Amino acid sequence: MNDITNNTAEIKKRVLSAVQPSGMLTLGNYLGALKNWVSMQDEYDCFYAVADLHAITVRQKPADLRAQIYSTCALLLSVGLDPQKSTLFIQSHVGAHTKLSWVLGCYTQFGELSRMTQFKDKSAKHADNINLGLFAYPTLMAADILLYQPDYVPVGSDQKQHLELCRDIADRMNNLYDNLFKIPEPFIPKIAARVMSLQDPTKKMSKSDENINAWVAIVDKPDDIMRKFKRAVTDSDTKVCIGEGKDGINNLIGIYSAITGKTAEQIEAEFEGKGYGDFKKAVGEAVVEELRPIRETYEKLIKDKSYLEEVYKSGAQKAEYVASRTVNKVMKKLGFVL
């Protein structure tokens, strides 16, 4: 048994994940990550963070960033995360993240970071601000993870490359310093691991997309959700089925499947002889009903700053306890004087 477990968690495996507070979270965030976070909280000892330090790798207006951190905290609670079961915290409240990130950076190669597709994409998009933080982003993410010695990291498939780098860094340091870190396993859902844009289904659904019809926010109103699904780009075929060149329909089948629990075959049978219009309407309605209670809870919670504060402060205390033990162990083994 490693030494980072506490009494209540002794028999449970540990989970860690995080989400950036950049803009409104999307249906992609929900199906690719948050929905799984919720389903894991009974079985595992879960740590979930609002990764605010990651958000400033691109420029943020201070007032917007502050509002987005609050809204992300409120959303985590609204989707069903229970602070009695899971530790919910804000990354910048636990100093060990930036401390370990520096250390890991000294064991990460320039070439490794240069190969990260997210870095390449973001530096193309923000060519006037290719800063050190953007480049070193994966070492901060590795610190977020390794500090908590988790068994699993539930993420969408776009984070797989970052997770592989995290495992490589941990493995490298374990070989040098004798078992510093547990090597975490990615936990990527089989369905909806990469929810695609509704306007260009060859691209990931992203909150930074300027086309408002390309993505669905978790807190979108029913009318907006229906409009976005009705306008979803599909193809010139008419049959609702998985197929090559049918990226739009494949994406809608994935979304419908993740929400209803039906398999692709069941969905194909359900829409046999019906057109794309009927199918898009059904997907829209399923999404509306899934997100309705979340939005309603969110609207109440976002007004209750003192409750949000209570949750993230107590979360930070629990996170700090675990994280500081790991970082102290690392510093000691590397030869620092404590």
Ligand code: TYM
């Ligand atoms: P972020 O904030 O972009 O996304 C949060 C989670 O949502 C998933 N996701 C998606 N899944 C399916 N389809 C999509 N279209 C989609 N868009 C986003 C992401 O895969 C992610 O799981 N670097 C991370 C945040 C982070 C983190 C960590 C994650 C910081 N530290 C430690 C895990 C562990 C990020 O930018 O995710």
